[in-house]
Amino acid sequence: MTETEAKKLCQLGLAVLETETQALAALQNRINHSFVQACDAMLHCDGRIVVIGMGKSGHIGGKIAATLASTGTPAFFVHPGEASHGDLGMITRKDVVLALSNSGETEEILTILPLIRRLQVPLISMTGNPGSTLTKAATVNLDVSVEKEACPLGLAPTASTTAALAMGDALAVALLESRGFSADDFARSHPGGRLGRRLLLHVSDVMHCGDEIPCVHPDTALDSALLEMTRKGLGMTAVVDTRQKVQGIYTDGDLRRTLDADINIHEARVEEVMSHHPRCVQTDNLAVDALSLMQQHHISALLVVDDKQVLTGVLHMHDLLRAGVV
The missing domain is CATH 3.40.50.10490 (Glucose-6-phosphate isomerase like protein; domain 1)
Known part of the structure; x- marks a missing residue:
């Protein structure tokens, strides 16, 4: 032409x-x-x-x-x-x-x-x-x-x-x-669309719960905590007391820091190396808000708790990807 x-x-x-x-x-x-x-x-x-x-x-x-x-x-x-x-x-x-x-x-x-x-x-x-x-x-x-x-x-x-x-x-x-x-009304008439998923999906709809939750106690040996992380495949484990109340979290990032500190993973207990005060959400939070929290703090998983900080689930970035929220 x-x-x-x-x-x-x-x-x-x-x-x-x-x-x-x-x-x-x-x-x-x-x-x-x-x-x-x-x-x-x-x-x-x-x-x-x-x-x-x-x-x-x-x-x-x-x-x-x-x-x-x-x-x-x-x-x-x-x-x-x-x-x-x-x-x-x-x-x-x-x-x-x-x-x-x-x-x-x-x-x-x-x-x-x-x-x-x-x-x-x-x-x-x-x-x-x-x-x-x-x-x-x-x-x-x-x-x-x-x-x-x-x-x-x-x-x-x-x-x-x-x-x-x-x-x-x-x-x-x-x-x-x-x-x-409203936007919520629009989402209810578009449940199959991206907007519908972002405005209708709650954390409870996509989180891991029950036996899928990686979970150990504070006095658990670190190597045993790593085995729990491997079995559940979420790159982290929650740390809870006997009443399932969240005490902390141990992640892949924490593992790298543990190795850099030359800590013996066969002798240390998880409470010695875990991250205290982890980011948490509740089941009725919107999944899109959980995504925003992950992005804001550059993390890939959130613990899901009730109003008494009792662990009820785990939400991973991969769950949000599968659900089409991301």
Whole structure:
């Protein structure tokens, strides 16, 4: 490819972005009373937001429905072509319908308008034609018209779909804020995602417990403590008294310091070389907070204790890696 050809491609790409930027800028004046009415209808919906749209508008509608659902506004997408063949039964009298059509004359949507009216549900339209049939039939219309498409032929939906998508995002975020939807709420609807894992997983969900905990008493011979560390494979052992109350910890790092000090590992007791006052967390702490503590103090394991400092588990960095918290 020549330099001239490459430059032309960049110019074409920039022209598309400029056209779509202008389309988005024009939407700012349309966050008005109609937008407020649409939000109010959705906020007071006792059912779900049913989003419909054909073709590219349908793809945008599917994304809007997904965004609404994941941000605290129950919603789903219904294909208008399928709606007239049975799927209209998904819409109930408690729902709100959000219909997308740039022309406002999409045949498959107009076909089911009488049935939507019969249900007497609020109908929010999102169109690019204020004089269209769909616009006039709607309870409230959101104007997403654009001056021109980014497509040089003026045929492929480009700027118009971008405008509709942005308006859908504006609705979703306005509703999110109005509902007081929190990061924890978001995580609960995204349990399989990274954010969900970071905000939902607690130390108790990933820690080692029971026989998996490396544990010795203060008067245990150091070589026996090393065997316990080897058996449990966590690079450390907790040191507890007879009531399982934490007295200290002995780690791989402590072992290196022991060897540097020329201490006889066959004669020393673990209490002589252990680290006192180890970093601890509790079972109900978030795993992500435990990770932060590890990173802050450059350690790879934490003891898990109850409110009386009794040992209940061990959390290792590898556990957080496996759980996807890191």
